Every structure is written in C-alpha cells, then in structure tokens.
Amino acid sequence: MIERAALGRLIVDVDDSDSYVCRPHPPGQIRSALVGRRLVAAHRRGKSLWCDTSDDGAVLGIHLGMSGKIVIADVDGGEIDGGDYWEGRRVAGDYRWSRFALTFEDGGRMMLVDPRRLGRITLDPPVDRLGPDAATVSPAAFRAALTGGTAPVKARLLDQRALAGIGNLLADEILWQARLHPAARTDTLRPADADRLYRALESALASAIARGGVHTGDVIAARHPGGSCPRCGAEMRHGTVGGRSTWWCSREQALTEGQAPTTVR
Numbered sequence: 001m002i003e004r005a006a007l008g009r010l011i012v013d014v015d016d017s018d019s020y021v022c023r024p025h026p027p028g029q030i031r032s033a034l035v036g037r038r039l040v041a042a043h044r045r046g047k048s049l050w051c052d053t054s055d056d057g058a059v060l061g062i063h064l065g066m067s068g069k070i071v072i073a074d075v076d077g078g079e080i081d082g083g084d085y086w087e088g089r090r091v092a093g094d095y096r097w098s099r100f101a102l103t104f105e106d107g108g109r110m111m112l113v114d115p116r117r118l119g120r121i122t123l124d125p126p127v128d129r130l131g132p133d134a135a136t137v138s139p140a141a142f143r144a145a146l147t148g149g150t151a152p153v154k155a156r157l158l159d160q161r162a163l164a165g166i167g168n169l170l171a172d173e174i175l176w177q178a179r180l181h182p183a184a185r186t187d188t189l190r191p192a193d194a195d196r197l198y199r200a201l202e203s204a205l206a207s208a209i210a211r212g213g214v215h216t217g218d219v220i221a222a223r224h225p226g227g228s229c230p231r232c233g234a235e236m237r238h239g240t241v242g243g244r245s246t247w248w249c250s251r252e253q254a255l256t257e258g259q260a261p262t263t264v265r
Helices: 029-034 139-146 153-158 168-178 191-211
Strands: 011-015 039-045 048-053 060-063 069-073 079-083 098-104 109-113 120-123 236-241 244-249
Touching: 011 029, 029 120, 139 153, 139 191, 153 168, 153 244, 168 191, 168 244
Parallel strands: none
Antiparallel strands: 011 098, 039 048, 048 060, 060 120, 069 079, 069 109, 098 109, 236 244
16 A cells, blocks of 8 residues: 555655654654655565665654554545554544654655554664564464474464564464464474464464454454353453463363463463
C-alpha cells in the first residue's frame, strides 16, 4: 500500500507530537529528519515496516502493534488503509486515533491510526535484528528458529528476533491447532512437533487473511473464564507464559513428561 500510494511524494510536514508512540524521539526530531524528503522504498517483515527516504536520509520505522493501520488519505477524500481489523471498524474520514502523520506537498497524508496506541514510530530502526517473516519462512528456517534452548515454545513464537510477525492471539491459535502446551520447552520439541507447528502457522495465517484478522481464529472466542475448547469441549486454562496472558485446552494441550512448565502460573 505504501509502495502504491506514498512513494515519491514530497513531505512538507510531520506530526510527531505523540511522544509515547514516537519514543525515544522528542517531538520535532522525526519532523526535522523527514521534512523536505520523499519516501523512496518500503519494506515489511512481520508487523514491522520501514521506509527509505531520499538523499540517503533517515529510515522511517513503523510498527503497527496490535491495532494499528496505515491510512493514506488524499485531499479529495479518497483513502486506502492497510492493517488488522479492530473492534468497531474505523470508517473513512475517522482520524481521531491518528498517532503520527506525514503531510505531502499535494495535501495528502499518510497516518498511523491506532486506537490502542500500541504502535511505534522510530528513526533508523534495528531491522537487522528481526527474524524471518512468519508469512514466508521456510520449514527449515522455522525449525531452526523454534528449536533449541529452554524457552517456552510460546515465548519463542513471540520473539521477533526468532520469527517476525507473530502476536499473542496468533501464537495461542497456532499452539492450539498444533495441540502443544504453550509452556513446553523448545528443547523438548520433537521433529513431529515442529512440523505440526509449521503447518499450524500456515493454516492460522491463511485463515486470518481470509477472515479479516487474527481475532477470527478458531480458538480465540474461547479464551475467557469458563470457555470450552471448540474442538473437544474440555475446559480452557489460563496462565502467563513469557510474560503474556495465555490460554490453552486442558485436555489436548496437556504437558507431556519432561516439559516443565517453568513460566506458567
């Protein structure tokens, strides 16, 4: 979307006044780096986006977070957006949640619209630290990223340095589809477990794209107290794994012998 509608347009103003979304940059720093330049190339890995700017300027880093969208609006009222669905779908012209904006010479704007304020704008982001994109990772690269070490498998799925693009809801869906406990240590995963996880990743991503977001996953609606597994009817369990709220099926995702749940409580 950025490639189609934002590249090559001269930036004449920048709203970087949200010091939380733009941290650690103080208000005005991103503006100073971008005004007078053009976006010349756009890149994506997982939920991280970055744009090269003209004349070897700073790289603009954009992270969508859980609810962010990029909205490109023209002066005639036309607009396009790209990003995940959020509850209470935004309608055209609703910019009350705009957290960052570029204004182009022709009056158009490119905005990060984010109701939950979980996105992030940075200059020269460390994109070299990102792992392979979850949407395009090969089976061999996936196995290499997920196996080894003693981290809980859910924590490894969420580690953007290992694999870019998996958030909390998607991780729960993948583990549920693969019938693996989220706290199972990565060093206990068998080749068959890794293969199931890879197939579950492909399935969950394809479903999310077709249905309109990761919130549409088969197990997501059951992630609440009193919820039942939509596959077998067993009670859903809740805990914290890797510092994140986590749900799993008490029957089909039970820990096997040797998979110590060191980070579940």
